[in-house]
Amino acid sequence: MSATKRVALVTGGMGGLGEAICIKLAMLGHTVVSTYSPGNAKAQEWQAGMRVQGYDIKAYPCDVTDWNSCVACVAKVAAEVGPVDVLVNNAGITRDMTFKKMDRVNWDAVIHTNLDSCFNMTKQVADGMVDRNWGRIINISSVNGQKGAFGQTNYSAAKAGMHGFTKALSLEVARKGVTVNTISPGYIGTQMVMAIPKEVLDSKIIPQIPMGRLGKPEEVAGLVAYLSSEEAAFVTGANIAINGGQHMQ
Numbered sequence: 077m078s079a080t081k082r083v084a085l086v087t088g089g090m091g092g093l094g095e096a097i098c099i100k101l102a103m104l105g106h107t108v109v110s111t112y113s114p115g116n117a118k119a120q121e122w123q124a125g126m127r128v129q130g131y132d133i134k135a136y137p138c139d140v141t142d143w144n145s146c147v148a149c150v151a152k153v154a155a156e157v158g159p160v161d162v163l164v165n166n167a168g169i170t171r172d173m174t175f176k177k178m179d180r181v182n183w184d185a186v187i188h189t190n191l192d193s194c195f196n197m198t199k200q201v202a203d204g205m206v207d208r209n210w211g212r213i214i215n216i217s218s219v220n221g222q223k224g225a226f227g228q229t230n231y232s233a234a235k236a237g238m239h240g241f242t243k244a245l246s247l248e249v250a251r252k253g254v255t256v257n258t259i260s261p262g263y264i265g266t267q268m269v270m271a272i273p274k275e276v277l278d279s280k281i282i283p284q285i286p287m288g289r290l291g292k293p294e295e296v297a298g299l300v301a302y303l304s305s306e307e308a309a310f311v312t313g314a315n316i317a318i319n320g321g322q323h324m325q
């Protein structure tokens with residue numbers, strides 16, 4: 077992949093998929109910034125740990141559900157690091173429960189964090205990308221936005237919505253050197269997936285994955301690296317599945 081250095085902003089980059097994405101982009105020589113939720117007391121510790129491992133990943137507080145917080149965060153990143161070339165909308169939460177038990181609070185929390193965040197963050201960077209004639213917006217969705225999942229009406233709706241956002245925005249910026257794509261990971265061995273009750277994971281989920289295993293965060297990070305590259309300039313409006321064959325189930 078080409079060696080042009082870019083500024084990459086990854087939302088929710090501490091832990092899970094986001095962290096693997098930050099590390100991969102940093103390994104490629106990009107300047108990487110992660111956001112973390114303002115209440116995360118471990119942010120400084122995390123950043124120090126990254127430095128010890130040789131990755132200089134900067135971290136900025138940002139509540140991705142809150143417009144003003146996103147405005148302030150991206151303005152600070154632009155002033156201190158530079159304009160954002162690559163945005164990875166990765167921050168996401170689950171509040172799994174059957175629709176019967178789903179209340180408004182848990183619906184809103186998931187829609188705000190997983191979907192409204194794409195508007196809040198992308199709005200801060202898209203015009204600049206268009207003006208500079210280069211940009212990459214990568215939305216981390218889910219296999220469950222494609223196929224639905226038991227206990228995830230909120231999450232599946234938000235994740236499916238992310239790809240609608242991708243398709244529409246990609247049309248608007250296609251002639252401006254800016255690509256917008258969705259990645260839909262399947263079940264990856266992160267804390268989010270490990271929170272699923274073990275008997276549900278073993279009896280209902282793993283048997284649906286043709287490869288018979290969970291994915292690795294690094295496998296998704298490699299795809300983000302590709303979509304961020306010069307070589308991926310002709311890929312836009314796509315929804316790329318990375319799920320061990322689960323989409324065939």
Ligand code: CAA
Nearest residue numbers: 170172173174218225226227262263268269272273276280
């Ligand atoms: N398919 C079919 N039936 C299922 C099921 C599934 N995936 N999951 C649960 N059920 C069934 C149970 O077997 C049980 O059936 P019986 O009543 O006949 O015994 C019934 O639904 C109720 O299940 P629980 O006892 O678990 O009910 P609960 O209210 O305590 O919990 C739940 C329900 C929250 C949905 C829980 O089952 C759960 O957490 N399921 C996993 C949901 C899931 O897949 N989340 C993905 C998280 S990872 C992620 O989202 C990352 C990504 O992008 C892929």
